[in-house]
Amino acid sequence: MALKIVESCVNCWACVDVCPSEAISLGSSHFKISASKCTECDGDYEEKQCASICPVEGAILLADGTPANPPGSLTGIPPERLAEAMREIQAR
Ligand code: SF4
Ligand code: SF4
Numbered sequence: 001m002a003l004k005i006v007e008s009c010v011n012c013w014a015c016v017d018v019c020p021s022e023a024i025s026l027g028s029s030h031f032k033i034s035a036s037k038c039t040e041c042d043g044d045y046e047e048k049q050c051a052s053i054c055p056v057e058g059a060i061l062l063a064d065g066t067p068a069n070p071p072g073s074l075t076g077i078p079p080e081r082l083a084e085a086m087r088e089i090q091a092r
Contacts, residue, residue, distance in 0.1 A: 001063035002038035003048060005031050009059045015050035024050060 002023070005015075009030035016024045016031070021044075023037035033050070040063065041048050051060045051068030057075065060068040071079040 001040055002035040003033050003040065003050060003063060003068065004035075004061045004065075005033055005050075005059060006061060008056055009054075010056055012055065014053045014055065015060075018049040018053050020044040020049065 005024070007030060011026070011030055013031075019038075020041060021037050021039050023034045023039075024031055025034070026032075048062075048068065051062075054060050054069060055074065057069045057071050057073060058067045062068050072082070075082075
């Protein structure tokens with residue numbers, strides 16, 4: 001099982017150095033995780049290091065496909081409040 005980095009990755013490099021398995025490298029447009037190298041940090045850390053340092057909500061998916069840092073988890077802004085604010089801004 002392995003985690004996955006998706007398109008919303010902003011290529012900040014933060015996750016690269018914290019991975020104990022050297023599983024993260026730069027792909028053609030964003031960083032990617034090697035499924036064969038990722039150990040999910042088992043045996044090294046309790047927390048998945050890439051997910052714990054990534055500043056972008058939704059950029060890293062857990063093995064089951066759910067976001068490691070779902071919307072609102074890092075900003076503290078509930079997704080529905082953010083959507084409401086965006087609607088207000090666009091209506092100006
Ligand atoms: S879960 Fe751990 S081993 Fe897998 S890519 Fe992230 S930091 Fe590396
Ligand atoms: S920490 Fe997140 S945003 Fe930064 S390179 Fe890794 S996956 Fe991309």
